[in-house]
Amino acid sequence: MLTVSVCVGSSCHLKGAYAVIKELQRLIEEFSLREKIELKACFCLGQCQQGVSVMVNDRIYTGLTKENTAEFFHRHLLKEGQGRQ
Numbered sequence: 001m002l003t004v005s006v007c008v009g010s011s012c013h014l015k016g017a018y019a020v021i022k023e024l025q026r027l028i029e030e031f032s033l034r035e036k037i038e039l040k041a042c043f044c045l046g047q048c049q050q051g052v053s054v055m056v057n058d059r060i061y062t063g064l065t066k067e068n069t070a071e072f073f074h075r076h077l078l079k080e081g082q083g084r085q
């Protein structure tokens, strides 16, 4: 299981964290990965200047937007998610 935590702290919230979550939910659904990827909201990951911030297991990624979420998903989540039990 891949755990994906999207920061919804105030800075990331203002930068569109909920739009990122919605887009990730849509993609997880589209690729039938609900059993493989756990999507969560979390609070401040300490990268407020570069939000929206996302933690995938223990790695932090920054700079997510609604527009680049699909690219992020394909690059960092899809393959790994499909390989997980």
Ligand code: FES
Pocket: 007, 008, 009, 010, 011, 012, 013, 043, 044, 045, 046, 047, 048, 049, 051, 052, 053
């Ligand atoms: S509010 Fe998101 S990293 Fe601080």
